[in-house]
Amino acid sequence: MSATRYRRFLKLCEEWPRDESKKGRDLGTVLRQRVAHAFREGENTQISDPEKCDQMYESLARINTNVYRERFPRIRDTSFTGVTLEECKMLLATGSMQQMDEEKKGLWKTLMERFSSKAPEDSPDKPEK
Incomplete structure (x- = not known):
């Protein structure tokens, strides 16, 4: 029975x-990472709580087939803010998130990071000759 569950999750x-x-x-x-972790031994993995496993699969399958979106x-x-789906996707993209992180640093911190890197020969830890 574990093999059947494993195949169902792989298909999902x-x-x-x-x-x-x-x-x-x-x-x-x-989802892929969690399935790989849960079924480390593939089809031979022993499920400790088969009922909970089946419940989880059914829930994920309903989300994947848009049951609730249609219902x-x-x-x-x-959204309540007036942001459209396209704008939301753009804001949540990895590139936008990294750009926002850079902007949060502030001008002073950014300048300090850019100009504080010293060449190895200028390092104060290096003993003088």
Whole structure:
């Protein structure tokens, strides 16, 4: 029975879309990592709680097939802030997140990082001759 569960999870991982704009941070990548961790021995993995495993699979399968999106359709494709789906995707992309992190540092810290790197021969730890 464990082999069947393993194959079902593998099929779900194949179907689950990856978001290339969120390298290593998207739900598809996390799902693949968790399945690999949970089924370390592949089809031979012993499941300690088969009922919970089946429940988890069913929940993920419902999300993947948009059951809730169809059951509870949205009136508008914006959030309460008025941000559209495209704008949200752009803001959450890895490149945008890195850029925002750089902007958070502030001008002084950025300048200090750029100009504080010294050449190895200028290092104060180097003994003088």
